Amino acid sequence: MNNNPRTPDRSRENADREAPSASPREPGSESLTDRFREWRLALNMDGEAIAKGAVCALLIVVFSLIQTTLFTRFRPFGAVPDLILPLVIAIAMTERERWGAVVGLIAAFVIESLGGSRLTLLPLLYMPSGYVCGLLTIYYFRDSAAVRALYTGISSAVRAIFTFTTLAMTVGDISLATAVIGVVLPEFAANLLFAVIPHAAAYFALRPFNKSRDAKVQ
Numbered sequence: 001m002n003n004n005p006r007t008p009d010r011s012r013e014n015a016d017r018e019a020p021s022a023s024p025r026e027p028g029s030e031s032l033t034d035r036f037r038e039w040r041l042a043l044n045m046d047g048e049a050i051a052k053g054a055v056c057a058l059l060i061v062v063f064s065l066i067q068t069t070l071f072t073r074f075r076p077f078g079a080v081p082d083l084i085l086p087l088v089i090a091i092a093m094t095e096r097e098r099w100g101a102v103v104g105l106i107a108a109f110v111i112e113s114l115g116g117s118r119l120t121l122l123p124l125l126y127m128p129s130g131y132v133c134g135l136l137t138i139y140y141f142r143d144s145a146a147v148r149a150l151y152t153g154i155s156s157a158v159r160a161i162f163t164f165t166t167l168a169m170t171v172g173d174i175s176l177a178t179a180v181i182g183v184v185l186p187e188f189a190a191n192l193l194f195a196v197i198p199h200a201a202a203y204f205a206l207r208p209f210n211k212s213r214d215a216k217v218q
Contacts (some may be wrong), residue, residue, distance in 0.1 A: 081190035091201035092134035100130025
């Protein structure tokens with residue numbers, strides 16, 4: 001024990017010398033493993049987004065072809081059902097508002113390019129429907145069969161208004177009863193009847209992308 005206050009404590013100095021100093025991590029040495037993990041995670045995320053986009057594109061093409069080929073010959077209730085609108089809603093409820101809006105915009109131009117609809121302003125319906133349904137699913141309603149039916153019914157009613165407006169603008173001499181009974185109501189009924197097919201297809205096709213990490217590992 002050192003009792004002289006003027007004599008420096010050599011043991012403390014030696015301990016300070018022997019203690020390792022906390023030097024900052026050099027950017028090129030120890031962080032390479034962490035950077036590799038970040039790159040691999042980014043590649044996995046980008047690859048998953050690409051795969052999800054490919055699945056959505058395939059769904060759009062398949063249901064656009066079904067709508068413009070099969071249902072133009074087989075017309076339930078005398079009308080062609082809209083399969084793309086419930087498909088957009090299903091994707092929006094599963095993948096949320098951004099995917100719903102983008103898929104809705106793309107799907108509208110695809111179905112119009114194939115000649116599957118008389119409407120020329122479908123982006124004004126599909127894109128907002130996807131965006132709004134995605135937002136409502138996040139903040140207000142939980143994803144369920146009842147909510148999907150509600151969204152599909154409301155959006156189909158809005159589409160019926162689009163159809164009636166288009167008829168009034170293009171066919172001037174058509175009566176209100178003929179337009180509603182002969183075109184609007186059959187189209188609305190056909191849309192509701194066959195909406196379950198794109199909803200089920202989108203749910204099962206996108207389900208692998210929404211599993212938890214543990215489920216993916218298993």
